[in-house]
Every structure is written in C-alpha cells, then in structure tokens.
Amino acid sequence: MVLKSPVVIYATRVAYCCDTMRSNFETSCDLHPDPFDCPDRLVWRDAQGRFGLILHDGGSSYVQIKYRPWCGTPLDLPKSG
Numbered sequence: 001m002v003l004k005s006p007v008v009i010y011a012t013r014v015a016y017c018c019d020t021m022r023s024n025f026e027t028s029c030d031l032h033p034d035p036f037d038c039p040d041r042l043v044w045r046d047a048q049g050r051f052g053l054i055l056h057d058g059g060s061s062y063v064q065i066k067y068r069p070w071c072g073t074p075l076d077l078p079k080s081g
C-alpha cells in the first residue's frame, strides 16, 4: 500500500503565477514523495504558507523567499507580526 506524502495538500492552496511555478508544485515525483528528497523540486511551501528554496543537503532545510524565483513577482505570504 502506497500512501501519498501529506505535503501535497499545500500545493492546492498556491496561487500560481506561471507554468514554472505550477509545475514545481503540481509535479509529483514517484521516486521522491518528499520534495526535500527530489532534485527537481526547487520551491517549498511550509505549513504556515511561507515559501522557501529547498536546500538539497540531505535534510529539510530551506531558505525563505519573498519573491517568485522565476518571474520575480511578490509571493502571497501570510501576514506575520
């Protein structure tokens, strides 16, 4: 029995600005259900709705970003502080 990783639920909440952004979130990789394991995944969205560039260092680190890496438009970030 194969269970999909729960991280995919966040993808449905992303407002996509372009196909590159969409494919990053919607492409599911059979080899790597965890996006941090997949070299094809560049951007991550955490449970708080923040975006980050995945650091493929074998862990689950990411660098928080405020602009979309492909088209440079501001991301829809959760209001904080």
Ligand SMILES: [Zn+2]
Pocket (backbone or CB within 6 Å): 017, 018, 019, 021, 068, 070, 071, 072, 073
């Ligand atoms: Zn874009």
Ligand SMILES: [Zn+2]
Pocket (backbone or CB within 6 Å): 029, 030, 031, 032, 037, 038, 039, 040
């Ligand atoms: Zn992969």
